[in-house]
Amino acid sequence: MSALLPALVARIARTGPISVAEFMTDCLLHPRHGYYTTRDPLGAAGDFTTAPAISQMFGELLGLWLAQVWMDQGAPAPFLLAELGPGRGTLMADILRATRSVPGFHDAARLHLVEVSPALRARQAEALAGHDVTFHDHLAALPEGPLFLVANEFFDALPIRQFQRAGAGWRERMIGVEDDRLIWGLGAEMQFDLLADRLADTTEGQIVELNAPALPLAEDLGRRIAAHGGAALIVDYGDAVSIGDTFQALRDHAPVDPLSCPGEADLTAHVAFAPLAAAARPARASQPTAQGVFLERLGITARAQALAARLEGAALTSHVAAHRRLTHPQEMGTLFKVMSLTPPDAPLPPGLDP
Ligand code: SAH
Numbered sequence: 001m002s003a004l005l006p007a008l009v010a011r012i013a014r015t016g017p018i019s020v021a022e023f024m025t026d027c028l029l030h031p032r033h034g035y036y037t038t039r040d041p042l043g044a045a046g047d048f049t050t051a052p053a054i055s056q057m058f059g060e061l062l063g064l065w066l067a068q069v070w071m072d073q074g075a076p077a078p079f080l081l082a083e084l085g086p087g088r089g090t091l092m093a094d095i096l097r098a099t100r101s102v103p104g105f106h107d108a109a110r111l112h113l114v115e116v117s118p119a120l121r122a123r124q125a126e127a128l129a130g131h132d133v134t135f136h137d138h139l140a141a142l143p144e145g146p147l148f149l150v151a152n153e154f155f156d157a158l159p160i161r162q163f164q165r166a167g168a169g170w171r172e173r174m175i176g177v178e179d180d181r182l183i184w185g186l187g188a189e190m191q192f193d194l195l196a197d198r199l200a201d202t203t204e205g206q207i208v209e210l211n212a213p214a215l216p217l218a219e220d221l222g223r224r225i226a227a228h229g230g231a232a233l234i235v236d237y238g239d240a241v242s243i244g245d246t247f248q249a250l251r252d253h254a255p256v257d258p259l260s261c262p263g264e265a266d267l268t269a270h271v272a273f274a275p276l277a278a279a280a281r282p283a284r285a286s287q288p289t290a291q292g293v294f295l296e297r298l299g300i301t302a303r304a305q306a307l308a309a310r311l312e313g314a315a316l317t318s319h320v321a322a323h324r325r326l327t328h329p330q331e332m333g334t335l336f337k338v339m340s341l342t343p344p345d346a347p348l349p350p351g352l353d354p
Pocket of ligand 1 (some may be wrong): 051052084085086091117151152153154157
């Protein structure tokens with residue numbers, strides 16, 4: 001039984017229905033019962049698996065991408081090598097291993113991780129043993145300087161608000177209480193300046209999502225990168241803009257009703273990349289590029305073949321499956337997008353659609 005459910009029911013009964021964002025924040029980050037704050041949810045024994053755990057090739061290619069972009073910008077030293085929401089630390093460990101022989105890269109790198117979960121901070125420290133790591137609760141706490149940053153499946157975990165089109169206005173989707181259960185409802189009709197441009201591409205009853213915390217983060221990334229140089233690589237499922245309800249809960253690798261087990265399931269929504277790109281100006285954003293295309297352009301097939309030469313039997317079968325899972329259009333290849341942010345005057349980074 002979810003420990004958070006009675007607390008949420010009592011709170012809503014006392015102070016009224018809450019937005020999806022308030023619900024997500026409590027479910028994911030509640031200090032005692034939150035999903036991320038209390039556990040390591042990743043991997044086969046957890047609720048979901050991410051690209052770095054599927055194959056070392058993912059982190060290796062991202063590491064070489066970072067090193068290339070760093071060299072293209074004149075190899076600034078020192079620089080911040082940073083990650084948002086590093087999970088188990090696998091991606092950063094693979095990035096560091098792949099860049100070991102890039103002259104000057106490790107000497108110049110100062111490792112900064114943005115992570116709110118104490119449970120996952122411990123896993124990250126373990127995975128990165130031997131490296132000097134500084135942890136932060138928030139991107140804003142990072143020191144200023146050239147910033148080379150990755151964020152894989154981070155933005156999808158940030159709390160979204162949902163709005164349903166009603167005439168020339170909107171009604172916010174809210175979560176209320178009936179018979180001690182959480183239920184869906186709709187707030188009063190309102191006009192909303194932030195969604196004015198969405199009146200053109202939606203029809204009555206359609207849902208749009210607003211990832212409010214993502215916008216100031218993208219703005220801060222863009223400001224830092226334009227001012228000091230660097231690059232951000234954002235990888236997540238989603239598309240240029242958000243249309244429709246993409247709020248989902250995953251438990252034991254299967255979808256569940258998000259209201260059924262607060263704090264016990266992973267809650268995410270698809271990422272809308274165009275608003276991030278706009279918020280990051282004056283930094284230049286690439287197009288959100290399909291992950292499969294991006295990884296192919298960086299040479300994942302050659303890397304996969306080199307690794308395959310040393311494998312046989314079950315290990316070879318699972319390696320081939322991992323390659324397919326990361327790149328195939330019916331797996332992660334098309335659903336997942338990659339978007340870079342770079343200084344307005346820097347060369348276009350490899351692998352991405354301009
Ligand atoms: N990037 C990792 C993990 C993705 S899960 C991977 O690809 O495997 C999301 C990660 O973001 C977790 O580490 C989670 O604890 C962290 N996280 C979620 N919300 C956060 C927030 N508001 N601030 C900082 N970290 C957050």
